[in-house]
Amino acid sequence: MLQWLFATLHLLALGCGLGAIAARGRNLASTPDAPAVQRSLRADNWWCLSLLLWIVSGSMLAASHLSLLWSQGRPVPLAMAKLVGIALLLQQEYRTRPLIRQCRQRLERGRLPTEEIGSMLAHHSRRQLLVLLVILVISTALQSGLFNTP
Structure with missing residues (x-):
């Protein structure tokens, strides 16, 4: 029952996160006005919440399915590829946080973020x-067992 709950939370967080990150980029893609920047920052809040829930629920699921990560004394290649992808995602998020902070600070001062910041965030x-x-x-x-040959 607990696994089912974590799996449901994991999928909901993934869907929410996909939409939030797409909205954050879309709102900043062109020259943004104040409402577009605010929508983008709200989408970023949803993305942060989704990312947190996604990582926590994914960790709980991984802990209960260790055989998906490690099989016959060796790591499963797809599991390692997924972990590398998660590391890349987190590294990209680490690089994005200062830009979001700059956007929030500029908006608090009544100024819009520069086009450079907006285009970097969209990218x-x-x-x-x-x-x-x-x-x-x-x-x-x-999950389907595809390419999981040890």
């Missing part, structure tokens, strides 16, 4: 969306 968002989709594809292959 980071597109990159994160791509990595997240690749992780999703790897996860489905991992």
Whole structure:
């Protein structure tokens, strides 16, 4: 029952996160006005919440399915690819946080973020969306047992 709850939470967080990261990038893609920046920052809040829930629920699921990560004394290649994808996603998020902070500070002072900041955030968002989709594809292959030859 607990696994089912974590799996449900994991999928809900993934769906919410995909939408939030796409919205964050879309709102900043062109020259943004104040409402677009505010929508983008709200989407970023949803993305942060989703990322937290996704990582926590994924860790709980991984702990209960260690055989998916390690088989016959060796790591499962798709599991390692997924972990590398998660590391890339978190590294990209680490690089995005200062830009989000700058946007929030500029908006608090009544100024819009510069076009450079907006375009960098849109670029980071597109990159994160791509990595997240690749992780999703790897996860489905991992769950189906595809390519899991030791």
